[in-house]
Amino acid sequence: MTQRSLKEGLDRAQRGVAVAGPGRPGRPRERRQAGPSGRTLLAFATPAIVLLLLINLYPLIYAALQSVRSGTLIDTGDFVGLTNYGNVLSDPRFWDSAVFTVVFVLVGVFGSWAIGLGLALLLRSHIPGGVLFKVLLLLPWVVPVVVSATAWNWLVATPQSPIPVIASAIGLGNVNFLADPTLAQITVCVFKVWISFPFMMMMMSAALASVDKNVYEAAKMDGASRWRELTQITLPLISKTTYVSWVLMTIFCVNDFPTIYLLTGGGPVDATSTLVVLAYRTVFQEFDTGTGVSIAFLMTAVLIVVSVVLYRRIRKVNVA
Template sequence: MASSSTGALVRARKGVGVGGRGRPPRSVHHRRRNRFARVFAIFALPSVALLLLLNLYPVIYAALQSLRNGSLIDSGTFIGLRNYTGVLHDPNFWHAARFTVVFTLVGVFGSWAIGLALALLLRTRIPGRSIFKVLLLLPWVVPVVVSATSWNWLVATPQSPMSKLFAALGFGNVLFLADPLLAQILVCVFKVWISFPFMMMMMSSALASVDVNVYEAAKIDGAGKWQTFREITLPMISRSTYISWVLMTIFCVNDFPTIFLLTGGGPVRATQSLVVMAYLTVFANFQTGPGVAIAFLMTIVLVVIATLLYRQIRKVDIE
């Protein structure tokens, strides 16, 4: 009896039940994994094919169009990289590139600064905080068509409320959408206004993940509010900050409706970004090759920026 119980314990340590055969051999596990992988590949193949058809084919077709001198109704003839060289030698392209850089920098860091400040404010105990949160989300929730129409009503004509206000303050007849510099400032401010709620939500979630005990320890050590913010808050939320910068950079560079609905790229191309220039080149001038070439150059720049910021995110994860 003792020997049978000892044998049962030995079999149990080896993974063999009293009346069972124990674990299957390693080869059986290997065959099961291979069978599962084949079944998974069979079921995933239609989805992968559909994704390639919906994403890869348009990219390849657009790349071929950028190498031709066609239009919307004619593919044209093959001209190689002539569209890219023509775009890079166009002064209007570099003007649009400069404005895109300014628009992106103001949009990213302006919305991030305001969003972070509001996220810190909402962590304090202020009356009506829940209602305040909902109201702050309105610029992001309201469709951009409605927002652009409202801002046009505010500034578009001499009879607009903002124009009358500036005239009453002694600034004369200020035409925001007729002056190139004022139009650029207005577009950048509008972008920050519709984007800060997104940044506020990103920063609020990042701040919520910071351990409160860290702030208590810093307070005990005698750290001031600015020192705590600089040495603790910013490093602790740096990962979310870099992610928000990547997303907002993509949003700003590819932002077509904000500019087009507010100014149409004018006056005299002052607010024409690269995405607006690409659209007008294709659908207004019917030059498919140069327009698609502009879009591909934008994509290359976005990939480089996203890669650099992604490296910063990896450094934060390692640290």
């Protein structure tokens, strides 16, 4: 085959036309039949769209109206405009909860991601009993959070619990994990990482499974170290999945009410109170619906900003 005919064959292949022999034109692809029209698809989707709007849009509008009123769970109250938002932003409890929420999210997202990535890399190396090992690692995520919180309370809640007894035996004194504000914050953050790393492990395992092993073989031939393989090959190739997992875990952490409430109830002295816990207390314990819903809307606004920033990072990722 001459160079010219080879070039023509490649051009035909790129256009989706079969390569023909000498003097015979290639057979063009058969034209696909037109699918359903846009109006037909819209007609089928309309009932689902209407149902979603009724389920999601109506409560959102009703909550927005509550946030500008001085009402309770029983009475909608009078219209007060943006007064509730001003009261929230001037409340020291809000800023204390916001600071701990940021800490809780950062530890929850990056702590669970680091452990999940490490375990995903370990399971990728085909260790003996890897399938059973993976199933056992999924238990913190599969087990209901009520069961996990009860188990952790049994481990650390009282001076007679196993971990405080061990801490006292090794000379650390009487350690009250849930009574000391700083230790309670550390315990809550560690508990969040504990129940979240299996999700990150599954996300990273799926991303690593899509990476071509030939890339690593070529890197080894070039003398790349394990650290360079991780930082210059693995992390860039799984960056899209990483950003998606960060977005999801950020949303999970900000909206995580049961993890904290079941373990500490937001205490001691509001040390572990995140914004979602503060909103719950304001609405259902202090019966101040307008202020509580205002806190929830401020949370939503921050989540939208964070999600948009990470989503733009996802769109900029271009792996060759």
